[in-house]
Amino acid sequence: GESDNRNQQKMEMKVWDPDNPLTDRQIDQFLVVARAVGTFARALDCSSSIRQPSLHMSAAAASRDITLFHAMDTLQRNGYDLARAMATLVPQGGPVLCRDEMEEWSASEAMLFEEALEKYGKDFNDIRQDFLPWKSLASIVQFYYMWKTTDRYIQQV
Numbered sequence: 001g002e003s004d005n006r007n008q009q010k011m012e013m014k015v016w017d018p019d020n021p022l023t024d025r026q027i028d029q030f031l032v033v034a035r036a037v038g039t040f041a042r043a044l045d046c047s048s049s050i051r052q053p054s055l056h057m058s059a060a061a062a063s064r065d066i067t068l069f070h071a072m073d074t075l076q077r078n079g080y081d082l083a084r085a086m087a088t089l090v091p092q093g094g095p096v097l098c099r100d101e102m103e104e105w106s107a108s109e110a111m112l113f114e115e116a117l118e119k120y121g122k123d124f125n126d127i128r129q130d131f132l133p134w135k136s137l138a139s140i141v142q143f144y145y146m147w148k149t150t151d152r153y154i155q156q157v
Contacts, residue, residue, distance in 0.1 A: 014076075037090055124140050
């Protein structure tokens with residue numbers, strides 16, 4: 001019977017219900033569909049085609065976390081109704097394209113980043129100031145943590 005005086009806009013929002021009506025197999029199948037939609041969306045997008053000229057590269061990009069997070073969020077927002085969630089992935093006008101920092105950066109920007117990282121280490125402020133002033137600090141930090149999962153990082157270690 002107590003009133004809740006907390007600011008609701010500052011509260012966390014539920015983004016997944018583990019007690020949803022779907023089986024693990026249905027969720028896995030939906031994620032496969034979401035990755036396929038992501039690959040198709042990249043094929044339709046001119047800038048993606050330039051950055052990822054092969055189907056293999058597009059499929060790899062569509063399998064990254066951003067696509068899967070979007071898919072899971074889509075399921076939750078549509079009440080775990082698979083048909084509604086699929087319709088949300090491919091609305092009128094074409095499939096939804098979700099990109100992360102790895103896709104937003106050009107190859108030359110990535111090379112600049114690696115050069116700056118070699119010079120400054122993880123001093124992201126200096127990297128931004130001297131090498132990538134058009135990028136936000138948040139973008140550089142996010143790119144760094146994604147870059148650490150790539151083969152290029154493993155080769156440099």
